[in-house]
Amino acid sequence: MIPKSLDLPPVWLFLFAIVAYTTGNGATEFMRMSGVALMFAGIILTAVASFELRKQQTTIVPHRVPDAIVTTGVYRFSRNPIYLADAIILAGVSIYAGSVLGVLLVIAFCWVITRRFIVDEEARLTEHFGPAFAEYSKQTRRWL
16 A cells, blocks of 8 residues: 555555545634644644654664663653654644544554554564563553
8 A cells, every 4th residue: 555665654644634634524713723733732742752762862763673762751651652643633633624534533543553563663672672661561551
């Protein structure tokens, strides 16, 4: 479906967002403002989580071996705050567009991201960091 070189979470977010936006049937001004607020919150969460990864000098790119387990900052609350931010952005787009299908799209997006990225990332973290990642996984939820 997506060429391997483009199999990245932002590409999936973009595709899901296009569907959410084009299936919208109009929204009230309050919905549009709420959607923008969610999109903005997702962008801020992405920036904060990305900064934490850079601070710990580990990769942000899926399919790469991480150099560290990041458990500080927003990673205290979610093992995948950037993917959570993507889901929040998609919810914002759905609300902005007035897409009733949007709720299902957010659920489907989370499923796709879990299957295509998170499961493999967690396997790499387990392989490289063993008990330390197992302990972190017990203390911190995958999404929220």
